[in-house]
Amino acid sequence: MKKYNWGMIGTGWIAHEMADAINDVNGQVYAVADVNEDMLKKFAAEKHIAKTFTDANAMIADPNVDVIYIATPHTYHFGYIKAALNAGKHVFCEKAITVNARQFDEVQQLAADKHLILTEGFTLYHMPIYNQVRDLIASGKLGEIKLVQVNFGSLKDYDPKNRFFNKQLAGGALLDIGGYATAFARTFLASQPNTTLTTVKFFETGVDEQSGIILKNDEEQLAVMALSMRAKQPKRGVISGTKGYVEINNYPRATSAEVTYTEDAHASQSETLTAGDADQALRYEVRDMQRYIETGHDDGQLATSHDVSHILNSVRNAWGMKYPFDNQI
Structure with a gap:
C-alpha cells in the first residue's frame, strides 16, 4: 500500500489512538497541528512526528500533505474540512462530521467537485463483521427486515462546563454518540427514513441529555433508538426480520454477531458470526481511507x-433545539 503524508489537527485522546493507527499502517504521521504548543510538542515527540504547526491552516497549506485528519470539537469541523478540500487534500474527520445537514451537503458537494475523498470517523463502517451481517441479510435467511433497535448510553461526569454539555460547542448526546446509533440504524434500513418521532430530556445547559427516537421509511421499516449522556447502556444493536434476528454487542467496534432463526417457533436455531479485532478498529479506518x-x-x-x-x-x-451559532438547521 502506498504511503501518504497525513496531517493531524488536534491532540486529544482519539488523536492519540489515531496517530498510533496511522504509524502502524502507514509508517508515519507527517505533521500535527494544535494551538496549545506544550501539548503539541509532547504529542509530536510521543508519536514521532517531525513537523508541528500551531496554525492548522498553515499545515493545510503545506504542499506535501496528502490527507487531513480532524479531531477537534464539532464546531470547528466545517471550516477545516472546507479549507482542506479547497487546498486539494483528502479529509478524514471525526464524528459528527458537521453540526448540521446544510454544512454536510456543502462539503459533500465540494469533495465531489474536487474529486477528493471525504470520510467520517465511524468505526462501524470499517469493522469486518458487518460484511458478514450484510451477506446474511442479502441471503434472505432473516426474511424481510422489519425493525432495527439500537442503544448508546454514556455516563459523563456531571460538569456543566465540560464540552459534552456545552451548547456553544454543539454538545449533547445526539452529536456525540447519536451518530453511531443512527449510522447503525441507517445501514440496515432499506431506504432513508421520512418519519421521525422523538422525545428528549434536556440538560441544564440546554443540550440534549437523553432521548428516545423512532424512525420509519417508505418500506415501513422502523428504527428505535435510545440515547443518554448520563446513564450507561450497552452498545447493543438488533436487526429483526420475519425469519430471525441478529444481535450485535459493542456495535461501534463489533467482532461478533449472534444470529437467531425464528421461522420455526418450536425449533429456533442460532449461530455466531465472528470477524475482526476490536483493537484494530482505527487501523481498519486508516487502511480503508x-x-x-x-x-x-x-x-x-x-x-x-x-x-x-x-x-x-x-x-x-x-x-426545536438550535445551537447559538447555528441560525439555519
Missing part, C-alpha cells in the same frame, strides 16, 4: 453519512 484514495471510491460511506446527517437534523428540528 487509504484504499478509498487509491481507488477514488469510498464504498458508499459518505452517502450513508449524508443520510445520518439529515436524520440528526430531523430529530433536532422535532425538539
Whole structure:
C-alpha cells in the first residue's frame, strides 16, 4: 500500500489512538497541528512526528500533505474540512462530521467537485463483521427486515462546563454518540427514513441529555433508538426480520454477531458470526481511507453519512433545539 503524508489537527485522546493507527499502517504521521504548543510538542515527540504547526491552516497549506485528519470539537469541523478540500487534500474527520445537514451537503458537494475523498470517523463502517451481517441479510435467511433497535448510553461526569454539555460547542448526546446509533440504524434500513418521532430530556445547559427516537421509511421499516449522556447502556444493536434476528454487542467496534432463526417457533436455531479485532478498529479506518484514495471510491460511506446527517437534523428540528451559532438547521 502506498504511503501518504497525513496531517493531524488536534491532540486529544482519539488523536492519540489515531496517530498510533496511522504509524502502524502507514509508517508515519507527517505533521500535527494544535494551538496549545506544550501539548503539541509532547504529542509530536510521543508519536514521532517531525513537523508541528500551531496554525492548522498553515499545515493545510503545506504542499506535501496528502490527507487531513480532524479531531477537534464539532464546531470547528466545517471550516477545516472546507479549507482542506479547497487546498486539494483528502479529509478524514471525526464524528459528527458537521453540526448540521446544510454544512454536510456543502462539503459533500465540494469533495465531489474536487474529486477528493471525504470520510467520517465511524468505526462501524470499517469493522469486518458487518460484511458478514450484510451477506446474511442479502441471503434472505432473516426474511424481510422489519425493525432495527439500537442503544448508546454514556455516563459523563456531571460538569456543566465540560464540552459534552456545552451548547456553544454543539454538545449533547445526539452529536456525540447519536451518530453511531443512527449510522447503525441507517445501514440496515432499506431506504432513508421520512418519519421521525422523538422525545428528549434536556440538560441544564440546554443540550440534549437523553432521548428516545423512532424512525420509519417508505418500506415501513422502523428504527428505535435510545440515547443518554448520563446513564450507561450497552452498545447493543438488533436487526429483526420475519425469519430471525441478529444481535450485535459493542456495535461501534463489533467482532461478533449472534444470529437467531425464528421461522420455526418450536425449533429456533442460532449461530455466531465472528470477524475482526476490536483493537484494530482505527487501523481498519486508516487502511480503508487509504484504499478509498487509491481507488477514488469510498464504498458508499459518505452517502450513508449524508443520510445520518439529515436524520440528526430531523430529530433536532422535532425538539426545536438550535445551537447559538447555528441560525439555519
